[in-house]
Amino acid sequence: MEKQFSADEVAILIRARKIIKEKGLPKDIDVSGICDAAGISRKTGYEWESKLGRSDERVSVLQRENDDLKRKHADLTALYKDVRFENEGRKAAWFIHGVDKLLAGKKNTTVVPKKPVR
Numbered sequence: 001m002e003k004q005f006s007a008d009e010v011a012i013l014i015r016a017r018k019i020i021k022e023k024g025l026p027k028d029i030d031v032s033g034i035c036d037a038a039g040i041s042r043k044t045g046y047e048w049e050s051k052l053g054r055s056d057e058r059v060s061v062l063q064r065e066n067d068d069l070k071r072k073h074a075d076l077t078a079l080y081k082d083v084r085f086e087n088e089g090r091k092a093a094w095f096i097h098g099v100d101k102l103l104a105g106k107k108n109t110t111v112v113p114k115k116p117v118r
Contacts, residue, residue: 008060 005013020029025037035045094100 020027023037025033029037031045032042035042038045040048
């Protein structure tokens with residue numbers, strides 16, 4: 001019988017084993033034993049588990065959104081670097097071919113006469 005676990009489930013199980021070992025509880029402890037060791041009822045234990053499960057889902061959603069944003073940021077950073085490189089090349093070409101001087105000279109020759117103030 002093959003069992004498939006998600007990465008989150010595997011991480012939770014490993015953390016649970018570490019906690020059980022640190023607290024000195026038996027390896028085959030059940031829910032009632034865990035709740036007794038914590039000094040709570042089984043009902044309270046299941047309520048806590050339910051709340052934690054919902055918060056884990058929110059954390060995983062936020063983690064996915066964070067990963068998506070990081071990927072988009074990396075894509076935009078690469079695009080920015082490409083555009084910046086092209087822009088620097090155009091500036092250098094304009095300088096080499098004197099386009100800046102040509103445009104500056106044209107700006108000065110196209111003076112619009114001002115209308116008289118009444």
